[in-house]
Amino acid sequence: MRHFLLLILSAARYADVAQAADTPQPAAASVPAANPLLGLPPVPVPADNPQSPAKIALGDKLFHDKRFSIDGTISCASCHDGSKAFTDNLPVSVGHHGLTGTRNAPTVINAAFYKFQFWDGREQDLEGQAKGPFINPVEAGLPSHQPILDIVRSDPDYKAAFKEVFNVADAKLTMEHVVKAIASFERSIVAGDSAFDRFYFQGDQSALNEQQKRGFQLFLGQGRCVSCHVIEQDQALFTDNRFHNIGIGINAVQDDVPRLAQAFLEAKNKGGDVDQMVLTDKKSSELGRFAVTDGISEIGAFKTPTLRNIALTAPYMHDGSLKTLKEVVIHYNNGGVTPASAPVNPYLSGGIRPLNLLDSQIDDLAAFLDSLTSQQYLKSVVARPGENYE
Numbered sequence: 001m002r003h004f005l006l007l008i009l010s011a012a013r014y015a016d017v018a019q020a021a022d023t024p025q026p027a028a029a030s031v032p033a034a035n036p037l038l039g040l041p042p043v044p045v046p047a048d049n050p051q052s053p054a055k056i057a058l059g060d061k062l063f064h065d066k067r068f069s070i071d072g073t074i075s076c077a078s079c080h081d082g083s084k085a086f087t088d089n090l091p092v093s094v095g096h097h098g099l100t101g102t103r104n105a106p107t108v109i110n111a112a113f114y115k116f117q118f119w120d121g122r123e124q125d126l127e128g129q130a131k132g133p134f135i136n137p138v139e140a141g142l143p144s145h146q147p148i149l150d151i152v153r154s155d156p157d158y159k160a161a162f163k164e165v166f167n168v169a170d171a172k173l174t175m176e177h178v179v180k181a182i183a184s185f186e187r188s189i190v191a192g193d194s195a196f197d198r199f200y201f202q203g204d205q206s207a208l209n210e211q212q213k214r215g216f217q218l219f220l221g222q223g224r225c226v227s228c229h230v231i232e233q234d235q236a237l238f239t240d241n242r243f244h245n246i247g248i249g250i251n252a253v254q255d256d257v258p259r260l261a262q263a264f265l266e267a268k269n270k271g272g273d274v275d276q277m278v279l280t281d282k283k284s285s286e287l288g289r290f291a292v293t294d295g296i297s298e299i300g301a302f303k304t305p306t307l308r309n310i311a312l313t314a315p316y317m318h319d320g321s322l323k324t325l326k327e328v329v330i331h332y333n334n335g336g337v338t339p340a341s342a343p344v345n346p347y348l349s350g351g352i353r354p355l356n357l358l359d360s361q362i363d364d365l366a367a368f369l370d371s372l373t374s375q376q377y378l379k380s381v382v383a384r385p386g387e388n389y390e
């Protein structure tokens, strides 16, 4: 009963949100009775930043405004593009003047549910996260947040919108307001209701094909994927909100780790900014969660990402180094190394071991991952060369 009520409440909240964000609504007749939040818990909303349609619309506008970058070409949406499932589908992102960062842009879909933001969890909430990209030297590249404040305090449309949403004007308008609106918009970008959700939470046996059902059994059993990509009884976020070294990227710096870790700590103690250090220096990026906690055991550990809509967000992993879901499964099957002949890194999670899957089982597991695409994003599915699981 409680579960039922929660669903109704969250569905109602979603309805507001979808309307406010001005998302084109598909014709009612073409949509089966769908609940976009099927399989998800209610969206966590901080007490000091309640959702409202006007705030979400304002956040949407800020998210797409290219004026908040050094050369006027970059907005949040440049790297989190709504037509690409809120990613850029690049191995690593490209910022102003074509500068490249070190990491793959995760999707913003369902980021609202994470306990930590970024691959290394260096921010806890969406509000904190949103301050970084504007002043990161390889993203929007602004020297400070001041140019943003100059625009929102003088642009008549922004002035009116901030007044309506926060009842704040001119000099009292700060970055806190800006990031609150952006975070609200992001909390409206949530999506459950995949074929998997209809199969697992609604008992619709026809939602998955036979290959996907076999893949699901491997996900739970021999593949042990579910130990980190968690599925609960009444909802599934496919993350444990923890950090693990699964053998990605670290091989390139392995021999250099002691020196790198030492140099990183020294720079950090001298006031170095972690956000800038990890996104501008490829080697520092590979230190992973260590960069945030200074814990040696967390070298090369990254956040377990959700697997929802994973078919749409290639390439994969924090460095975008694996191109297809099949390559991902092969990496796990190898026991956390790519290629299979590469040495296992000393910081590898104890949860990663060779899986002894047959080729056909690798395909089954990859096919299961394809079933995690939300109904509302199915239209974004494009055929990928060499990957046809049917």
Ligand code: HEC
Residues within 6 Å of the ligand: 063, 074, 075, 076, 077, 078, 079, 080, 093, 094, 095, 096, 101, 103, 104, 105, 106, 107, 108, 111, 114, 116, 117, 118, 119, 120, 126, 129, 130, 131, 133, 134, 138, 139, 140, 182, 186, 278, 279
């Ligand atoms: C130049 C490309 C680029 C721009 C511009 C950009 N991002 Fe990102 N975004 C990234 C990359 C790359 C990461 C991962 C960085 C990391 O984890 O260290 C990321 C991470 C995130 C995350 C964390 C998601 C997760 O799964 O942990 C959120 C949320 C996000 N960005 C929102 C935004 C917002 C809001 C803006 C605008 C203020 C923005 N991004 C601008 C590339 C970009």
Ligand code: HEC
Residues within 6 Å of the ligand: 219, 223, 224, 225, 226, 227, 228, 229, 243, 244, 245, 246, 247, 248, 301, 302, 303, 304, 305, 306, 307, 310, 313, 315, 316, 317, 318, 319, 325, 328, 329, 332, 349, 351, 352, 365, 369
């Ligand atoms: C020990 C915990 C753990 C286990 C077990 C695990 N994963 Fe992961 N998974 C992670 C972490 C952590 C990452 C991100 C690693 C990185 O980028 O360095 C990840 C990344 C992924 C990605 C890429 C996500 C993206 O957005 O780029 C996919 C797909 C994936 N895992 C699928 C699986 C499958 C399938 C299995 C079972 C065969 C599995 N995982 C087992 C922790 C785990």
